[in-house]
Amino acid sequence: MRTIDVASRSFSVVRVVRVVRVGSALVLGGLVLGACNLPGFGADRGATTQGHSTFHLFQFFAILSIPVLLSVFVPLVYAILRFKRRGDEIPKQTHSHIPIEIVYTVVPIIIIVVLFVFTVRVENKVTAVSAHPNLRVDVTAYQWGWKFYYPSLGITEYTEGNHYPDLVLPENETTTVRLVSSDVVHGFYIPAFDFSRYALPGVTNYFDFTPNQVGSFIGRCSQLCGLYHSEMLFHVSVDTPAGFNAWASSHSSNSKGA
Amino acid sequence: MAVIDDTVTEHVVPHHAEEPSGFYRWLTSTDHKVIGKNYLYTSLAFFFIAGLMAVLIRTQLFSPNNHFVSPQTYNELFTIHGSMMLYLFAGPFAFGGVANYIIPLQIGAPDMAFPRLNSLSYWLFLTGGITMLLGFLTASGAAAFGWVAYAPLSEATNSPGAGPDLWIVSVALVGFSGIFTAVNLVTTIMYLRAPGLTMFRMPIFTWNMLVTGILILISFPVLTAALILLYADRHFGTHIFTVAGGGVPVLWQNLFWFFGHPEVYILALPYFGMVTEVIPVFSRKPVFGYKGLVFATLAIAGLSTGVWAHHMFTTGTVLLPFFSALSLLIAVPTGIKIYTWVATMWKGSLDFKTPLTFSIGFIVAFTMGGITGVMLAAPPIDFYTHDTYFVVAHFHQVLFGSAVLAGFAGLYYWYPKLTGRMYREGLGKLHFWLIFIGFNVTFLPQYVVGLRGMPRRIAEYAASDGFTFLNRVSTVGAYITAIGFLVFIWNMWISWRRPIPAGDNPWDGHTLEWGTSSPPPSHNFHSLPPIRSQRPVWDANHPEHADYLRPPEPSRFSSRRDEAVVDR
Amino acid sequence: MKTEFRVYTGIGIFILVMLLVYFFWSGDGGNSILLFATVGLGLLPGAYLGWWSRRMEPRPEDREVVEPGGVADQLGAFPTHSIWPFVLGVGVFLTALAFVFGIWTAVVGLSFCFSAALWGTLSSRRGGLI
Ligand code: HEM
Ligand SMILES: [Cu+2]
Ligand SMILES: [Cu+2]
Numbered sequence: 029m030r031t032i033d034v035a036s037r038s039f040s041v042v043r044v045v046r047v048v049r050v051g052s053a054l055v056l057g058g059l060v061l062g063a064c065n066l067p068g069f070g071a072d073r074g075a076t077t078q079g080h081s082t083f084h085l086f087q088f089f090a091i092l093s094i095p096v097l098l099s100v101f102v103p104l105v106y107a108i109l110r111f112k113r114r115g116d117e118i119p120k121q122t123h124s125h126i127p128i129e130i131v132y133t134v135v136p137i138i139i140i141v142v143l144f145v146f147t148v149r150v151e152n153k154v155t156a157v158s159a160h161p162n163l164r165v166d167v168t169a170y171q172w173g174w175k176f177y178y179p180s181l182g183i184t185e186y187t188e189g190n191h192y193p194d195l196v197l198p199e200n201e202t203t204t205v206r207l208v209s210s211d212v213v214h215g216f217y218i219p220a221f222d223f224s225r226y227a228l229p230g231v232t233n234y235f236d237f238t239p240n241q242v243g244s245f246i247g248r249c250s251q252l253c254g255l256y257h258s259e260m261l262f263h264v265s266v267d268t269p270a271g272f273n274a275w276a277s278s279h280s281s282n283s284k285g286a
Numbered sequence: 287m288a289v290i291d292d293t294v295t296e297h298v299v300p301h302h303a304e305e306p307s308g309f310y311r312w313l314t315s316t317d318h319k320v321i322g323k324n325y326l327y328t329s330l331a332f333f334f335i336a337g338l339m340a341v342l343i344r345t346q347l348f349s350p351n352n353h354f355v356s357p358q359t360y361n362e363l364f365t366i367h368g369s370m371m372l373y374l375f376a377g378p379f380a381f382g383g384v385a386n387y388i389i390p391l392q393i394g395a396p397d398m399a400f401p402r403l404n405s406l407s408y409w410l411f412l413t414g415g416i417t418m419l420l421g422f423l424t425a426s427g428a429a430a431f432g433w434v435a436y437a438p439l440s441e442a443t444n445s446p447g448a449g450p451d452l453w454i455v456s457v458a459l460v461g462f463s464g465i466f467t468a469v470n471l472v473t474t475i476m477y478l479r480a481p482g483l484t485m486f487r488m489p490i491f492t493w494n495m496l497v498t499g500i501l502i503l504i505s506f507p508v509l510t511a512a513l514i515l516l517y518a519d520r521h522f523g524t525h526i527f528t529v530a531g532g533g534v535p536v537l538w539q540n541l542f543w544f545f546g547h548p549e550v551y552i553l554a555l556p557y558f559g560m561v562t563e564v565i566p567v568f569s570r571k572p573v574f575g576y577k578g579l580v581f582a583t584l585a586i587a588g589l590s591t592g593v594w595a596h597h598m599f600t601t602g603t604v605l606l607p608f609f610s611a612l613s614l615l616i617a618v619p620t621g622i623k624i625y626t627w628v629a630t631m632w633k634g635s636l637d638f639k640t641p642l643t644f645s646i647g648f649i650v651a652f653t654m655g656g657i658t659g660v661m662l663a664a665p666p667i668d669f670y671t672h673d674t675y676f677v678v679a680h681f682h683q684v685l686f687g688s689a690v691l692a693g694f695a696g697l698y699y700w701y702p703k704l705t706g707r708m709y710r711e712g713l714g715k716l717h718f719w720l721i722f723i724g725f726n727v728t729f730l731p732q733y734v735v736g737l738r739g740m741p742r743r744i745a746e747y748a749a750s751d752g753f754t755f756l757n758r759v760s761t762v763g764a765y766i767t768a769i770g771f772l773v774f775i776w777n778m779w780i781s782w783r784r785p786i787p788a789g790d791n792p793w794d795g796h797t798l799e800w801g802t803s804s805p806p807p808s809h810n811f812h813s814l815p816p817i818r819s820q821r822p823v824w825d826a827n828h829p830e831h832a833d834y835l836r837p838p839e840p841s842r843f844s845s846r847r848d849e850a851v852v853d854r
Numbered sequence: 855m856k857t858e859f860r861v862y863t864g865i866g867i868f869i870l871v872m873l874l875v876y877f878f879w880s881g882d883g884g885n886s887i888l889l890f891a892t893v894g895l896g897l898l899p900g901a902y903l904g905w906w907s908r909r910m911e912p913r914p915e916d917r918e919v920v921e922p923g924g925v926a927d928q929l930g931a932f933p934t935h936s937i938w939p940f941v942l943g944v945g946v947f948l949t950a951l952a953f954v955f956g957i958w959t960a961v962v963g964l965s966f967c968f969s970a971a972l973w974g975t976l977s978s979r980r981g982g983l984i
Contacts, residue, residue: 070737071670082666089667093657100653103628108646113570113635118831120633124575132625133578133618140614147614147664148607154666155606171444212439213535215600215673219739222670226601228536229438230529233602246751250673250741252432254439255357258744306935314935397932402939402974409943417951451954459950476858481914485857500865504892517953537884544888584861588868591892592876595885605880612872808934817920 066091072222075241075266078154079222085150086222092139154223157234162201169207169214169227169249172256183279187262194263195247197239198272207233215250218264224250239266316401317808321408322387323704326697328408329379332415336370337771339363344728344764347757350749360745361430362449366418368433369453372553373460374415376689380556381467381502382411384696385495387704389471391799392489394480394817396809399473407466414459421449421456429453432743434546435516437527437538442520451520454513461510468502471495480798482817486580489797489820490573493580494559497587498552504591505548512541536603543594550681551590555583557688558623560696561645565627567699567793568642569634572821572833575626582619582626589616599668606665613663620656624649639793640714644695647722648687655683658733673743676736679729686725694774702788705781706804713777720770727763731756796821855907855916859900866896938974941966 069090074080111119168175173187176195185193197203207216209227217224220243225233249260267275306314315321343363346354355363386404390397398404421428426447431440435453438444475496479488488496516538518524525531527538566573573579589612595604596613627649636642658680661667671677694717701709735756740747747753791800801823802811815826819833873889876882914920945966952960 070734072737072739079670082670085664086661086667086670089661089664093660096657097653100624100628100649103632104646104649107628107631107634107636108638111569111631111634111636113637115635117635118828119570119635121572121831121833121836122574122633123572123833123836124578125629128629129575129578129622133622136618136621140618143660143664144611144614147610147666150666151606151610151664154669212444213436215741217673217739217741219670219674222666224600224669224672228601228603230533230535231601231603235602246739248739248741252361252436252439252673252743254430254444255361257361258357258741258746311935313940314937316933316936316939401933402936402978405936405939406943409940410946413943413947417947448954455950455953459947462946476855479915482917482920483915484918485861485916496861500862504895508888521953540885541888544885584864588865588872591869591889592872605876605882608876608879809932818918 072220074222075220075239075243075245076223077238077240078236079220080240081150081153082222085146088146089143092143096139154235156236157204158202158236161204161236163198163203164206165195165197165203166206167195167208167216167227169209169216169253169260171211171254172249172260174216174247174260174262176262178276181276181280183276187260192261192263194265196265196267196272196275197237198269199239199242199266201269202236202238204234204236207235212253213251214253214260216247217250218245218247220245220264226251242266242268242271314405316397316405318386318390318398318401318404319704319806319808319810321404322383322385324408325378325382325386325411326384326704328412328415329375329383332370332374333379334771335419336367336375337768339367339370341764341768343367344761346745347747348761349758350751350754351746355745357745358427358430361743362422362428364743365429365432365453366421369418369429369457370415371685371689372433372549373457374411374418376553376685376693377464377549378411378460379689379693380553380560381464381471381495381498382407384560384693384700385471385491385498385556386467388700388799389474389492389495390478391703391802391806391810392492392797393475393478393483394798394811394814395474395478396811398470399478400470403466404470407463407470410459410463410466414456414463417452417456417459421452424448424452434542435538436542437516437519437535438529440516440538441528451517454517454520458510458513461506461513464502465506465510468499468506472499472503475499480814480817483798486577487817487820489559490562490576490579490583491556491559494555494562494583497583498555501548501552501555501587501590505545505552508541509545509549512538512545515541536598536601539598539601540594543597544591546597547594548590550684551586553685554688555586557648557692557696558583560699561627561648561692562623563797564641564645564695564699565630567795568637568639568645569631570637570794571630571634572796572824573626574629574632575622576820578622579626582622585619586616589619596663596668599665600672610663610665614660617656617660617663624653624656639698640709640711640718641695641699641793643715643718644691644698647718648691648695651683651687651691651725655680655687659684671736673741674736675732675740675742678742679732679736682725682729682732686729690721690725699793700799701781702792703799703804703806705785706788707781707785708788708792709781710777713773713780717770717773717777720773721767724763724766724768724770728760728767729763731759731763735760791823791827794824794827796824798822801826855903855910855913857916859903859907862896862900862903864896866893866900869893869896933978936974936977938970938977942970942974945970 066087068083068087071083071086074083164179166177166179174193175184175186176193177184185195187193207225207227209229211229213229214227215224216227221237225235243266245264247262247264249257253260311320312324342355343360346352346360386398424447426449428449429435429445431445431450440450475492515526519526519528525533527533527535529535562573562579593609593613593616595609598604599606658676662671662677662680698709698714735753738752740751740753788804790802790804798814801815815822819825821833825832825834869889870893873886873893876889877886945963948959948963949967952963
């Protein structure tokens with residue numbers, strides 16, 4: 029008795045091939061279009077060059093997940109509709125089907141390799157720290173507030189009661205953030221930059237932002253840090269270099285959070 | 287294959303003394319079926335308590351700047367909610383409850399290998415659970431540092447009081463309970479199988495429990511050690527996790543997640559096993575790709591010990607490509623399982639009883655949660671979504687999908703075996719639709735609100751954040767889910783008060799547990815059917831379709847060469 | 855027993871490979887120790903099982919074909935009930951609570967533990983029946 033069912037084989041293989049073809053067409057299409065006109069799937073488009081790369085990576089993953097999702101849901105729904113128990117007869121006892129099993133092992137591996145390659149590329153871009161940044165900001169997280177110190181300008185901004193400090197950054201210039209915590213673990217998180225990083229006691233973290241969009245955004249603490257975790261907010265203002273310089277000269281005299 | 291006759295293998299019932307009854311029986315029994323049921327009742331009670339906390343959490347988030355509970359209470363609520371769901375429900379329900387009850391039956395054993403150790407496991411679990419709840423009665427309140435207890439927030443200076451200590455003791459007790467259960471399961475599966483039940487004839491649920499047991503033995507001791515270190519920091523003046531005395535806070539995260547990621551698979555594999563029992567029976571087909579499934583499970587076990595730091599991508603202290611690659615890879619064996627379930631249903635004869643319906647719900651939820659898991663395995667995407675509601679939605683889709691949708695699939699499936707009675711089918715379906723809709727309404731919006739930047743574990747958000755509408759939807763979904771569980775309780779109540787006898791094998795089951803009476807006698811079997819394949823009970827009931835009539839194994843791999851051999 | 859041996863050894867070797875890659879790539883000693891211990895958890899039981907599987911006839915549960923009736927009474931006796939696990943559990947619970955509420959609960963708890971250990975052991979010997 030052969031357990032391989034020829035009819036089901038040809039049908040399934042055709043389907044798999046079709047799904048793969050549709051999927052790769054979508055992916056290629058996405059790449060050709062530069063992915064900027066494609067939907068964002070709810071993600072923020074990222075107001076820094078780094079964040080924008082993250083956004084595209086997310087977009088890529090999301091697009092690729094559509095055929096993957098369909099490769100499960102389409103046969104599932106088909107089976108639900110088509111193979112409802114009608115009589116008492118016993119269906120063919122199929123135990124395995126090696127070609128199908130190979131397909132659903134190898135195709136995911138290929139997808140994973142592709143995803144990994146793109147991931148590493150974006151990861152290197154997002155985590156790169158410039159040797160010569162235009163600006164440096166020292167950020168200290170504490171229960172429950174933030175301190176932003178601009179060493180080159182002598183400006184300090186910090187949380188004061190209900191006043192949330194302002195992290196001011198120049199547009200199109202690279203700012204390196206040096207992040208530490210003075211007590212527990214916090215999360216330095218700017219949703220509009222598609223980025224967060226822990227402020228870890230005992231560890232100094234560096235990362236770069238190159239904002240490419242003027243505007244004001246909200247910053248948050250993402251890692252639970254105790255009672256007032258939800259109120260550890262800050263503002264992020266991206267200004268033109270000229271606007272930034274104006275802000276710097278008006279603030280360097282009175283360095284406080286006003 | 288040699289021909290053997292169908293004489294029943296006599297299984298000598300071990301002698302046993304008079305058994306007590308009533309309360310004293312509940313207290314003293316070492317029968318895995320009694321202990322298993324105790325585990326089920328207790329873990330379900332914890333599930334309902336933790337579920338109630340979830341409803342309170344969602345109520346607080348219904349409106350911006352809500353003051354339904356204080357921030358301190360809010361932090362306690364989600365901490366104990368998560369801790370109870372993971373340590374006291376999802377795990378114990380699976381390996382203390384279902385596996386404890388079912389595994390000896392599936393492998394034709396009279397009991398677990400160490401019955402009294404089994405009983406001790408239960409008492410440690412119960413007292414550990416009570417210890418966790420005791421936290422609410424202390425002056426300083428329960429622990430409020432999340433189920434992951436990141437140091438130094440969990441240190442004495444930042445979380446003083448008895449509540450955090452109770453949390454530590456509780457998790458340690460439950461951890462020991464889990465280790466004992468794992469020892470018991472692994473030993474039972476390796477040494478008490480019925481004659482003829484080779485490893486590659488074990489049901490997939492048994493396989494998954496073996497691997498789960500191994501993973502528990504790998505990971506739980508690390509957690510226990512970490513808890514002891516944390517306790518020493520809090521009370522003995524050491525500085526292991528504090529910068530002040532030269533300690534390393536991030537060490538806690540490494541230790542915790544070295545336990546924590548295997549743990550999430552410890553909480554998933556048993557449930558994968560349950561649906562792998564349900565789907566073939568309600569499709570009237572054998573499980574598709576049995577060996578592939580076994581290897582996928584083993585691959586998951588190996589890989590899951592090497593991915594812990596994907597929870598620490600944003601610390602800036604871990605080797606990103608290594609952990610990202612392994613985390614992506616783990617999606618492959620996980621995907622194999624999903625395709626296997628669909629392929630098992632393919633061309634089957636699907637009977638949409640409650641267990642199958644729940645299993646399909648599980649596949650839907652788990653596929654989505656798995657795909658977002660793959661996204662999180664990419665460090666840049668994780669930088670963006672880590673500690674936001676996106677992650678909350680991800681792990682609820684996988685965890686609620688496994689522990690609840692698959693878990694209740696298993697519960698409904700084995701309910702007739704446990705009780706000899708049948709639940710009410712209509713109520714079971716109603717239960718499914720309410721919680722399936724409620725669950726999706728709760729968690730799908732959380733992906734969106736997470737991408738918009740809502741961090742997790744915040745007690746309040748502002749009206750200007752734009753999170754209000756989606757949070758309202760989410761809260762309504764939680765209420766719908768809660769109503770679903772009232773239906774479940776009603777179903778259990780009515781099925782208990784007005785029993786409908788189910789018979790020994792109502793589903794035309796395949797595996798050995800369906801070859802004994804419902805509920806099984808003490809020491810499980812008066813006689814065993816002959817075991818010549820993965821599905822002894824199916825073979826006995828459908829001799830013309832029996833598995834042992836199949837051609838021997840290797841022919842599937844190289845059919846042509848085999849035919850040539852026949853020609854010669 | 856061969857399959858059990860392969861399962862354990864396989865997991866051990868898999869994690870060994872992971873350990874080597876991780877250690878030489880990251881140079882991180884701390885976590886490598888955890889992985890190293892895990893390798894032991896795979897290889898030690900694996901070696902034990904392999905050693906025995908080579909010196910033993912396949913057990914009945916390892917044989918594909920079993921003659922009916924040939925394997926009677928191999929499973930031994932199992933206890934049906936015992937109060938001592940409960941006593942031990944409560945003892946451990948009280949002892950553990952001492953870490954929160956002070957040493958006095960441990961006094962009661964440890965006495966429970968010792969009596970459970972003593973009587974539990976004795977009762978399992980009595981008359982060969984557990
Ligand atoms: C396809 C397989 C999976 C992958 C690739 C994956 C990946 C991840 C990643 C990378 C994170 C970290 C996200 C973050 O905190 O930023 C995460 C979180 C989480 N995952 Fe998964 N996951 C998978 C399956 C599962 C399963 C099966 C479970 C449990 C049944 C699970 C439960 C969790 C939990 C509880 C968290 C949150 C932990 C916390 O509180 O921080 N995941 N997952
Ligand atoms: Cu915080
Ligand atoms: Cu993980």
